[in-house]
Amino acid sequence: MKTWMKLAGPLALASMLAAAPAEAGWRLVEEGETRKVARSSMRVTAPVDWNRATERPTSRSEIWTQDGVALSELMFYAKIKDGETLFKKHQRKRNPLPEFSKDMLLTDLVEWYEDTANVALGGSLFEIVEVKPATLAGYEGVHFSYSYTGGDNVARLGEARAAIIDEKLYLISFEAPRIHYFDRYIAGVRAMMDSARFE
Amino acid sequence: MKRLLASVAFAGLVAQPLAAQDTETEGAEAQAATEKQLPSAYGYEPQDDLEKGLWYQMDEAERRLKESRFLIEDPELNEYVRSVTCKTVGEARCQATRIYLVRTPVFNASMAPNGVMLVYSGLLLRMRDEAQLAAVLAHEFTHFEKQHSLRLFRNWRSKTDLLSWLSVIPVRVPYAVGMATQVAVLGNMFSFNREMEREADAGSIEELVEAGYDPRAASAIWSQLGAEMDATAEERGHRSDKNRNGGLFATHPRSTDRMGRLAQMAREAMGEQAEERYRGAAEYRAALASWWPELIEDQIALKDFGGTEYLLATLAGDDPMGWTGDLLYARAELYRARAEEGDFAQAAEFYRQAIATGEAPAESWRGLGLALMRDGFKPEGQAALRSYLELEPDAPDAALLASMAGEVQS
Numbered sequence: 001m002k003t004w005m006k007l008a009g010p011l012a013l014a015s016m017l018a019a020a021p022a023e024a025g026w027r028l029v030e031e032g033e034t035r036k037v038a039r040s041s042m043r044v045t046a047p048v049d050w051n052r053a054t055e056r057p058t059s060r061s062e063i064w065t066q067d068g069v070a071l072s073e074l075m076f077y078a079k080i081k082d083g084e085t086l087f088k089k090h091q092r093k094r095n096p097l098p099e100f101s102k103d104m105l106l107t108d109l110v111e112w113y114e115d116t117a118n119v120a121l122g123g124s125l126f127e128i129v130e131v132k133p134a135t136l137a138g139y140e141g142v143h144f145s146y147s148y149t150g151g152d153n154v155a156r157l158g159e160a161r162a163a164i165i166d167e168k169l170y171l172i173s174f175e176a177p178r179i180h181y182f183d184r185y186i187a188g189v190r191a192m193m194d195s196a197r198f199e
Numbered sequence: 200m201k202r203l204l205a206s207v208a209f210a211g212l213v214a215q216p217l218a219a220q221d222t223e224t225e226g227a228e229a230q231a232a233t234e235k236q237l238p239s240a241y242g243y244e245p246q247d248d249l250e251k252g253l254w255y256q257m258d259e260a261e262r263r264l265k266e267s268r269f270l271i272e273d274p275e276l277n278e279y280v281r282s283v284t285c286k287t288v289g290e291a292r293c294q295a296t297r298i299y300l301v302r303t304p305v306f307n308a309s310m311a312p313n314g315v316m317l318v319y320s321g322l323l324l325r326m327r328d329e330a331q332l333a334a335v336l337a338h339e340f341t342h343f344e345k346q347h348s349l350r351l352f353r354n355w356r357s358k359t360d361l362l363s364w365l366s367v368i369p370v371r372v373p374y375a376v377g378m379a380t381q382v383a384v385l386g387n388m389f390s391f392n393r394e395m396e397r398e399a400d401a402g403s404i405e406e407l408v409e410a411g412y413d414p415r416a417a418s419a420i421w422s423q424l425g426a427e428m429d430a431t432a433e434e435r436g437h438r439s440d441k442n443r444n445g446g447l448f449a450t451h452p453r454s455t456d457r458m459g460r461l462a463q464m465a466r467e468a469m470g471e472q473a474e475e476r477y478r479g480a481a482e483y484r485a486a487l488a489s490w491w492p493e494l495i496e497d498q499i500a501l502k503d504f505g506g507t508e509y510l511l512a513t514l515a516g517d518d519p520m521g522w523t524g525d526l527l528y529a530r531a532e533l534y535r536a537r538a539e540e541g542d543f544a545q546a547a548e549f550y551r552q553a554i555a556t557g558e559a560p561a562e563s564w565r566g567l568g569l570a571l572m573r574d575g576f577k578p579e580g581q582a583a584l585r586s587y588l589e590l591e592p593d594a595p596d597a598a599l600l601a602s603m604a605g606e607v608q609s
Contacts, residue, residue, distance in 0.1 A: 096435065096502070098502055098536075101538060103573065105569060105572060105573065105603065106599060106603065107569055107596060107599060107600065107603065108569070108573075110596065111536070114500070115500060115502055115536065118500040118501065118502075119500075119501065119502055125268060125269065125302065126500075128595055128596070129595060130595050130596075131595055131596035131598070131599045132598045132599055133598060133599050133602045142599055144596075149268045149269075153266070153267055153268060153269075155268065
């Protein structure tokens with residue numbers, strides 16, 4: 001059945017592909033709470049209540065949601081090292097995911113994210129909308145927005161902020177259906193991205 | 200698991216030859232069988248409950264397909280593919296098909312029993328001339344007219360519970376395909392058996408000759424596909440897929456065997472006449488021209504370095520003069536994305552060649568700048584980025600590039 005599951009169509013980018021555990025439990029992150037994310041010392045402050053999955057898609061990531069990951073998916077990735085991929089490699093030889101390199105330029109990070117999405121979603125209609133300089137936890141980084149349609153034919157919007165800090169990648173991404181959900185949460189998500197800091 | 204199911208069903212098919220199946224059907228409907236109508240005939244209706252059920256499912260799937268964001272709606276391109284189909288199988292028979300172009304960078308095409316033909320953009324990218332496109336269309340049309348998938352369904356149906364075949368449709372896509380579920384029912388790649396593939400191959404040669412196309416186009420497709428699979432495998436370090444099931448039409452006969460047999464059929468069909476048959480290379484290029492940059496971009500996004508490098512050379516026609524600005528730009532992007540030792544210098548060289556053609560996309564300057572910066576030539580790279588920003592001040596990443604180029608942000 002594995003093949004079928006894979007073809008069953010990625011919904012939100014990360015949750016389906018990073019093989020989010022089926023039996024994940026959820027814990028409340030309360031409004032105003034500041035906590036470390038993705039087993040790193042990077043902290044963010046939640047401007048409103050969020051739900052945090054108790055199981056991690058990968059050891060270097062963490063997933064939060066408001067209404068379930070198909071409708072709102074907030075991902076934190078931290079300490080991704082040179083040569084590692086964003087998601088788990090599941091077709092290592094025949095469909096390899098691109099690897100992160102510590103030498104990447106900020107533009108390369110965006111292209112790498114796009115390439116990862118394209119390989120993972122199998123030629124989806126993924127498009128980068130806008131790319132701006134930004135800071136993440138005080139480090140020089142990039143903020144970009146994108147749109148795509150996955151296997152479920154739902155148009156989604158996404159935004160991500162990323163920086164290479166001490167040769168490792170830190171990235172926060174949010175995606176949700178274009179209709180209603182994205183606009184509903186994006187302001188709070190941007191505030192959370194702005195709130196990221198180390199100690 | 201899927202593969203296992205498929206092979207079990209297939210084994211069942213072999214164990215019970217089609218001849219036996221046909222006899223059984225004819226016994227029950229002797230009358231109907233004698234005046235059997237081809238599905239390509241005008242006003243054809245499904246013949247029994249099973250076929251009606253199948254059509255119902257297919258029609259539902261077609262309705263959903265019409266809403267898919269993956270459809271290429273460009274009327275000119277659609278009209279071109281339709282005109283090639285009609286030229287190949289004749290005006291009357293082509294009325295039985297409804298063609299949908301699907302934006303997916305995979306080499307495939309399929310035709311459902313209700314007449315829905317899916318043509319993937321990855322196939323359009325790989326065809327070198329109109330005759331090759333006609334060969335694929337004729338091949339799929341033969342499967343359709345001979346009701347191969349219907350025969351498979353009947354067989355599946357007799358082996359499995361009620362409608363369970365719908366949940367185990369033999370999809371065998373070697374790649375993750377974003378829109379696979381949207382066309383799972385329509386675009387399933389049936390595991391046609393060896394006999395059916397032979398029939399479809401023979402049918403395609405006949406149609407090509409009849410329509411005046413060069414029948415050698417059919418075997419050329421297979422040699423191109425085989426070479427591309429070899430190139431992909433070599434770069435990624437796995438065995439070539441060319442002799443596996445999978446890829447175009449997910450066929451049973453191995454690609455290499457098939458190529459030889461198609462070439463022979465073409466020779467026989469043409470007889471001793473060695474005159475030039477119509478290939479329509481220029482016509483095909485013209486019809487695809489406005490789509491090529493996007494289709495190449497879709498292909499590059501797959502990060503299949505070996506296969507794409509081969510494909511670009513194919514598109515350039517193995518001719519140094521065939522490397523247009525678009526193709527050089529694409530090749531440079533491929534090297535820059537691979538980012539291995541020496542790739543940035545190589546990429547910079549291809550970007551420069553692209554720019555020198557005078558017709559390269561403005562993004563060539565962007566790529567050149569980024570490749571130079573990664574290669575340690577920061578001032579030169581920044582200068583190239585500034586050239587790009589002069590050409591494309593409203594680029595989506597203009598703000599970031601400006602800061603990387605050392606310009607003061609507004």
